[in-house]
Amino acid sequence: MERKVQTHAKAAEIFCRDESRVDWHSKALWVLREKRDRAAGSLPEWEELRALGSQIKLHTLSHLGQYLETFEANCLKRGIQVHWAKDGAEHNRIALEILRRHQVKKLVKSKSMLTEECHLNPFLEGHGIEVIDTDLGERIIQLNHQPPSHIVVPAIHMKKEEVGELFHDKLGTPKGQSDPTRLTRAARAHLREQFLSADAAMTGVNMAVASEGAVIVCTNEGNADMGANLPKLQLHSMGIDKIVPDMDSAAVLLRMLARNATGQPITTYSSLYRGAKAGGEMHIIIVDNGRSEMMRDKILGEALKCIRCGGCLNTCPVYRRSGGYSYGHTIPGPIGIAVGADEDETHSSPWACTLCGSCSFVCPTKVPLDKIIFHRRRLYAERGSLPYGKGSYMPLVGRFMASETLLNTGMAAARTALAILPHSLLKPMSGAWGKYRELPTAPGSSFEGWLKKNRPELLVKSTKNSKGEN
Amino acid sequence: MSKQAILDALKTSAMADVAMPELKSIGNQLSQVELESRLETNLATVAGKLEPGGIEALKAHTQSLMAQGKVVLSLVDGVPGNRELTASPHALADVDFAVIPGELAVAENGAVWVTEAALSQGEQAARIAPFICENLLLVVRRDAIVADMHQAMGRIGKLEDELGFGVFIAGPSKTADIEQALVVGAHGACSLALYLI
Amino acid sequence: MKIALFTPCLVNQMMPEVAVATLSVLEKLGHQVIFPQGQTCCGQPMTNSGCFNEAKNTTMKLLNAFKGVECDAIVCPAASCLVAAKENFHEFDKSAEAKAVIDKLFELTEFLHDVAPVTAFRRPLNKKLSLQLSCHGIRMLDLAAPTEYMGPRYNKMEALLSRIDGVEICYPERRDECCGFGGTFSVDEGSVSAKMGKDKAQAHADTGADYAVGFDPSCLMHLDGTIRRKGLAIETRHLAQILDLAL
Numbered sequence: 001m002e003r004k005v006q007t008h009a010k011a012a013e014i015f016c017r018d019e020s021r022v023d024w025h026s027k028a029l030w031v032l033r034e035k036r037d038r039a040a041g042s043l044p045e046w047e048e049l050r051a052l053g054s055q056i057k058l059h060t061l062s063h064l065g066q067y068l069e070t071f072e073a074n075c076l077k078r079g080i081q082v083h084w085a086k087d088g089a090e091h092n093r094i095a096l097e098i099l100r101r102h103q104v105k106k107l108v109k110s111k112s113m114l115t116e117e118c119h120l121n122p123f124l125e126g127h128g129i130e131v132i133d134t135d136l137g138e139r140i141i142q143l144n145h146q147p148p149s150h151i152v153v154p155a156i157h158m159k160k161e162e163v164g165e166l167f168h169d170k171l172g173t174p175k176g177q178s179d180p181t182r183l184t185r186a187a188r189a190h191l192r193e194q195f196l197s198a199d200a201a202m203t204g205v206n207m208a209v210a211s212e213g214a215v216i217v218c219t220n221e222g223n224a225d226m227g228a229n230l231p232k233l234q235l236h237s238m239g240i241d242k243i244v245p246d247m248d249s250a251a252v253l254l255r256m257l258a259r260n261a262t263g264q265p266i267t268t269y270s271s272l273y274r275g276a277k278a279g280g281e282m283h284i285i286i287v288d289n290g291r292s293e294m295m296r297d298k299i300l301g302e303a304l305k306c307i308r309c310g311g312c313l314n315t316c317p318v319y320r321r322s323g324g325y326s327y328g329h330t331i332p333g334p335i336g337i338a339v340g341a342d343e344d345e346t347h348s349s350p351w352a353c354t355l356c357g358s359c360s361f362v363c364p365t366k367v368p369l370d371k372i373i374f375h376r377r378r379l380y381a382e383r384g385s386l387p388y389g390k391g392s393y394m395p396l397v398g399r400f401m402a403s404e405t406l407l408n409t410g411m412a413a414a415r416t417a418l419a420i421l422p423h424s425l426l427k428p429m430s431g432a433w434g435k436y437r438e439l440p441t442a443p444g445s446s447f448e449g450w451l452k453k454n455r456p457e458l459l460v461k462s463t464k465n466s467k468g469e470n
Numbered sequence: 471m472s473k474q475a476i477l478d479a480l481k482t483s484a485m486a487d488v489a490m491p492e493l494k495s496i497g498n499q500l501s502q503v504e505l506e507s508r509l510e511t512n513l514a515t516v517a518g519k520l521e522p523g524g525i526e527a528l529k530a531h532t533q534s535l536m537a538q539g540k541v542v543l544s545l546v547d548g549v550p551g552n553r554e555l556t557a558s559p560h561a562l563a564d565v566d567f568a569v570i571p572g573e574l575a576v577a578e579n580g581a582v583w584v585t586e587a588a589l590s591q592g593e594q595a596a597r598i599a600p601f602i603c604e605n606l607l608l609v610v611r612r613d614a615i616v617a618d619m620h621q622a623m624g625r626i627g628k629l630e631d632e633l634g635f636g637v638f639i640a641g642p643s644k645t646a647d648i649e650q651a652l653v654v655g656a657h658g659a660c661s662l663a664l665y666l667i
Numbered sequence: 668m669k670i671a672l673f674t675p676c677l678v679n680q681m682m683p684e685v686a687v688a689t690l691s692v693l694e695k696l697g698h699q700v701i702f703p704q705g706q707t708c709c710g711q712p713m714t715n716s717g718c719f720n721e722a723k724n725t726t727m728k729l730l731n732a733f734k735g736v737e738c739d740a741i742v743c744p745a746a747s748c749l750v751a752a753k754e755n756f757h758e759f760d761k762s763a764e765a766k767a768v769i770d771k772l773f774e775l776t777e778f779l780h781d782v783a784p785v786t787a788f789r790r791p792l793n794k795k796l797s798l799q800l801s802c803h804g805i806r807m808l809d810l811a812a813p814t815e816y817m818g819p820r821y822n823k824m825e826a827l828l829s830r831i832d833g834v835e836i837c838y839p840e841r842r843d844e845c846c847g848f849g850g851t852f853s854v855d856e857g858s859v860s861a862k863m864g865k866d867k868a869q870a871h872a873d874t875g876a877d878y879a880v881g882f883d884p885s886c887l888m889h890l891d892g893t894i895r896r897k898g899l900a901i902e903t904r905h906l907a908q909i910l911d912l913a914l
Contacts, residue, residue, distance in 0.1 A: 012856060356802035459702050
């Protein structure tokens, strides 16, 4: 499960070597984007909902401390036990302590990107607790010893034949069986046994309703509910950013979540847990893990408006062609760069983006993803930790571009030869460019040169710029 | 201790103060005919089915299921079943059909709101009932169809004090986790039919 | 109107034919055109890499080239550069003089659609055109409603071109998916950029159009390099070049 430390570009280059697989991956995700377009387009009020979603989240974030306290107080009234964790390690310790107190041997878990972020599974397994991921996609990658490659469809990178092979190995399905329905039936039977024999269940949280002291958990498979409603003990882990003020706010977000994720009008189950079952215990772990720090930067802070629909991954032309494992962080794609870039040791992930802006327009809560990614690049530049040699060649490019003389003589030379610039200046123009594309056909002169020859009367000079070169 | 640390950290937030938007005006008003027709359409898109014939049809259906030897758990008054709730939720693993009352149905997405109060029988209650059954038969009053989630939340309103669990159920459980191929019947019920009364 | 031409360095140095066509279009429409000398790069390659310090000099020189120049509008035939110029001018200079320049900045399509609308074309053009909806133009300059957006539809390039007799307009599949140029992205992320370019070029070619037409020269240069590498049966043209044929 360890990730290789390599730049996004390197990982993407490896992914791109199998072009037919890239096409397959890109298409599978584009189908989700198309379904999203149909679902969103079917609501005349879609853009109004997005605006409301954004405002609700911004309002909540700007009063987050207050809402968290209200949420906790309402939970306590309902007998829910609330825990606070400042980071992933504390979250894991709290979870372990609760599970130990109940002598839990087997924990069934439903999808939670937060517990991925905290690396809960290996931690609990290290302490002798068996953890079963119960979302089909999550179970597939767990059996395959991989992290999720997508936040909503975690096994999107695997072909059905590969899942068939894996299930044959691990679940004893017939060799060569790759029909999705049959494989899903096999997983249902296998996971049914797990649900019935689990000692505790843990789920992620889609929304935490402050006014009610309730958490809302959304799944299509019913795995969160099959988990939480059987054993006596149920745990729910949530980031501090999951708070919504009230049920009306939840309605706005629920109308967009599934439509934007998969094109469904709503997930099959949107469950509201607001207290333990008779004779049971309900715990909620509220986790910060860097979120409050992000909110100290008002641009980065907007990333916390995200409701994890995955829509930005599906539309991202780079994600679709480089795969979820090309990013050096838990959450891939645009939102992953926005919230997780610091995890990437190569500092390259903010550059895995053309700044096309499609993600920001897809986003149901208007997270300005392209602006956040752009901002992350600036933060790296200010810290002097740029990837791809930019730290050394960008100053040269800057000087080159700012000098008319250099630009004119350099580009004139480029036009004649397209090859005699010093390497540092050549890099943006050739190298990878020439490997995949023809170099531009060189015109005879610059436009300004053409004007001087043919229309000199059009040339004027600002008084501000008469000082010449510096 | 971490609670205070988190709350203190949030005091240094740079997020500008934004007012809570007005949410009451959004949403649609629909006639009863439109409500029912949209509910039927959208229930179909989430792989559920609106069954005609109301309570009588449902009774006949469960009778015939029981005659075929199926295990039927009915939590709807007047609809017969052959299975009782017990103290163990795990014991419901053999239920073939569960008949469960919903409080309201949402036309825009086919979802039915089911609460803990409906998931009980005498002293026994089982939140697991609508999930663990092989097939789910839901019953909702015709006058409890709302247009959208805004109206649904408006009706649910400030949650009743005793409510510990409620769920919107939109169709049978499903997954598309293997190559995006839709498979109905993941971990929850494999089919869902809705009867309006 | 009196128009100062803003020709980004890429256009000036590598695609002068786009600037020549822009000049011709504006003059045929009766505008007076001038060219302020001393134009440098808008700073986008640097700021897109986070390097604001490195961008400052060139951005300020470009801005200064327009300060005090007497004109009604500053028109640029490159959407992405125009967006960067606007943002970077504001980033480095918050003076009233800078604002006066920023307020006059228009991308060619928006100028011809919104500011001084072109209503009629003289000559028919019997060509099939596949429109290249470049990202910054549509998502940052509102030149067309992006496909993600569910509000009212609009498309300024299509509106202009559809006024030419004989023109048939079509779109590539995934009509406004990025072509993968992205400035330094094309070299930093060569593999993905090339794949995006290839997919986009192929999608344009698959329409059977004569030309892939757009408002962003950098994307067109990227597509052109890919089209020629692949030997696809389509050519790229800037919007100005098409309009020039019809005026």
